[in-house]
Amino acid sequence: MSRALSAIALLVPLFLTNCASRPDQEHSATTAGAGSSYSYNPHVPDFATHNFEPFNRQDVVAIALREWRMFGSPVNDDDPTTRPEPQNASLKPERTPGLWQRVGEYWWVGIDPDSTETAWTGKHDASGRMTDFVHDGDYAWSAAFISYVMRIAGANNRFPYSPNHATYINAAASGQSPVLRAQDPARYAPKPGDLVCVARGKAKSLIRYSSLPTSYGFPAHCGYVVATNQQGQPFGHQLSTISGNIDDSVALTHVPTDTEGHIAAPSGKSYDERYPWCVVLEVLYDAEAEPDAGR
Numbered sequence: 001m002s003r004a005l006s007a008i009a010l011l012v013p014l015f016l017t018n019c020a021s022r023p024d025q026e027h028s029a030t031t032a033g034a035g036s037s038y039s040y041n042p043h044v045p046d047f048a049t050h051n052f053e054p055f056n057r058q059d060v061v062a063i064a065l066r067e068w069r070m071f072g073s074p075v076n077d078d079d080p081t082t083r084p085e086p087q088n089a090s091l092k093p094e095r096t097p098g099l100w101q102r103v104g105e106y107w108w109v110g111i112d113p114d115s116t117e118t119a120w121t122g123k124h125d126a127s128g129r130m131t132d133f134v135h136d137g138d139y140a141w142s143a144a145f146i147s148y149v150m151r152i153a154g155a156n157n158r159f160p161y162s163p164n165h166a167t168y169i170n171a172a173a174s175g176q177s178p179v180l181r182a183q184d185p186a187r188y189a190p191k192p193g194d195l196v197c198v199a200r201g202k203a204k205s206l207i208r209y210s211s212l213p214t215s216y217g218f219p220a221h222c223g224y225v226v227a228t229n230q231q232g233q234p235f236g237h238q239l240s241t242i243s244g245n246i247d248d249s250v251a252l253t254h255v256p257t258d259t260e261g262h263i264a265a266p267s268g269k270s271y272d273e274r275y276p277w278c279v280v281l282e283v284l285y286d287a288e289a290e291p292d293a294g295r
Helices: 002-029 057-070 099-110 142-153 165-173 203-207
Strands: 180-183 197-201 220-232 236-246 249-256 279-283
Touching: 057 099, 057 220, 057 236, 057 249, 099 142, 142 165, 142 220, 142 236, 165 180, 165 220, 165 279, 180 197, 197 203, 220 249
Parallel strands: none
Antiparallel strands: 180 279, 197 220, 197 279, 220 236, 236 249
């Protein structure tokens, strides 16, 4: 009897060790589709980590639209250079009850767990202190929104999650991300679920498709295409994008196109006077992948 109890005592720590490591092992071993790469992240729901459904553009569009509706479905077609800055913190959607926490979820889920930004919200820094609402550009969350949608939709660690848009623009242009492909806006018509991107600030006049990838970061902005081949106001032929941190909200913006859906002319000049679009990031979805020849 004593020998049996000793054997059990020796096995219990081994059993507990195996149980403790099992979630990580299961997540890292999960595969679905050729070239997939999956890893466990404690901030990400199981349905996204294990890909209960193949990574697909319909889910990405639906998630972006869901977040837009949560912010009240604002449409913003203004020129960003002429938008007045709110003079009262209460006028900023990102700081209102229910929505500042949602922005915090974009940071928490979208950005990698070892990043300081995961603790940010729509109005707090990593220490929980209230941020200066006039100079909150230091806490811009548009890239966190892009990363959140990708993470929840099941891109796993194939997408280069980052608080900076330039990270995944350069990753796509250099071929470093298996789910992104940089496309020339003058030659490729964006599809729903793709991303359209523009440089900002001083980089706005410098960054073009021909200059990518860069060896440095630069301020930029990207939005998810949620509808294409539209005809209506304000541009006639247009598509619709949804992006984060447009006037401190998740907003829909219309983008002018030609009759074939391109957002730039053959010369490379953007049809959009507000945004000189520098690149379209085509997203390669598992649901549309060609089956392996050997299967």
